[in-house]
């Protein structure tokens with residue numbers, strides 16, 4: 001069966017039936033759908049976004065691509081608007097718009113979840129085969145030296161001059177042309193993401209896929225059956241055009257933490273922990289002005305990471321920080337420029353001479369998705385003081401790297417910007433307050449909100465992903481992590497999706 005688009009004129013939105021309905025088609029949903037379909041289950045995938053593949057649909061134009069590929073058209077933020085909460089809304093989910101970095105869960109983080117959170121089946125040994133499956137799906141490989149662009153080389157040179165350890169990252173690209181627009185989709189089809197791997201494999205195995213289909217809630221039916229209430233959307237996903245129902249035995253929610261929590265909430269499921277334990281893993285942009293022409297927009301945007309300060313410890317899991325070269329399209333960069341008027345114009349005109357990175361500072365899961373009024377959803381997230389001091393330290397290290405690499409000035413994009421021209425001026429960073437409305441942070445790795453726990457009083461899902469107190473309703477996205485999984489979440493989510501779906505196949509057979 002081909003992919004059915006609810007917005008196609010004349011397309012019937014008849015009520016549907018299946019064994020397993022999978023809601024969302026990102027790293028978690030597409031992987032689960034594929035494993036379950038290959039295991040002989042009758043699977044139906046429901047995806048709110050549209051299908052975007054190839055150069056005619058992935059046009060490399062900021063506005064239409066943000067509009068069509070990102071949740072809330074890229075405008076989702078936390079309640080105090082300090083953090084831009086980015087995620088995908090397209091067939092294939094976040095994998096379609098991500099930076100292709102492959103960073104599996106560190107063995108010590110698995111061990112931390114096993115020992116501190118009591119997740120016996122999440123040991124590094126038990127997860128090893130699923131890590132291997134995830135890396136195989138991604139065709140993970142080291143980024144070739146020849147594709148480390150000048151932007152990332154500058155960070156590497158600076159770190160090297162300071163004696164800091166780092167690495168060229170692994171990625172999931174095959175046949176990359178270095179066009180540089182990964183964050184608004186790859187027109188060359190070089191990403192081995194869920195849209196290019198798991199979705200075709202699920203279809204091959206007989207799964208059905210329906211796009212422009214927004215799931216609203218799950219209602220109980222007869223004999224344990226469930227009914228999903230679904231809204232068909234128009235071609236751009238702006239308006240709801242019809243309502244239909246899907247009857248199924250089991251539901252796998254994989255709509256990302258915000259989407260999954262919203263559906264559970266609308267269904268009256270999930271208990272006291274629903275929405276809690278949210279990690280946003282905010283990132284801070286640091287920008288350097290170089291004498292040379294960097295042309296950071298050419299080539300793979302993110303390929304080198306300074307890893308010297310990244311830590312995994314037995315008592316709290318992933319900690320410390322890392323620094324990664326990055327560049328975006330003009331629209332993304334423009335949204336981070338805090339200067340107004342002529343100064344803002346000059347900042348944009350200087351882009352060819354700019355090098356940039358993001359400091360990635362793992363957080364404790366202190367956030368919460370709440371529903372303060374009927375139909376209203378809010379992401380509450382207050383930056384912890386300990387996180388702020390670690391982030392300040394990370395920014396200081398990034399600035400030192402750029403100064404060592406010959407930058408004429410380095411700034412952190414806050415209002416007013418903090419500009420540093422020599423090591424002597426690094427003390428200015430003490431004024432980096434992270435107060436709301438003074439800085440724009442980025443979250444690309446939302447996790448938690450439906451965390452797994454060994455007891456219902458400590459989480460939303462049991463370790464097998466089934467929602468406590470809701471037989472037949474499962475979660476399979478970044479929401480299940482009890483704390484931050486990795487500095488990058490694609491490989492971890494694929495890993496856990498493989499593990500959970502394999503477990504369901506055996507449990508349902510029994």
Ligand SMILES: Cc1cc2nc3c(=O)[nH]c(=O)nc-3n(C[C@H](O)[C@H](O)[C@H](O)COP(=O)(O)OP(=O)(O)OC[C@H]3O[C@@H](n4cnc5c(N)ncnc54)[C@H](O)[C@@H]3O)c2cc1C
Pocket residue numbers: 023024025026027028029046047048049086087088089090091092093094095097098099100101102103183213214215216254255256257259260263443444445446476477478479488489490491493
């Ligand atoms: C800009 C950006 C860059 C990133 N870079 C990297 C990187 O380089 N490496 C890395 O490892 N990770 C990266 N990530 C993170 C990674 O891509 C995500 O963590 C991962 O894709 C999340 O997978 P998921 O299955 O949890 O959810 P998603 O991929 O978000 O999938 C959820 C899907 O559910 C759909 N949905 C939501 N609500 C509904 C509903 N009600 N009904 C039907 N469908 C619904 C959405 O449209 C979406 O397609 C990046 C993320 C972003 C946003």
Ligand code: SF4
Pocket residue numbers: 173175176177178179180181182185186187188189190191299300301
């Ligand atoms: S850099 Fe490579 S993977 Fe990214 S958009 Fe360009 S061709 Fe695609």
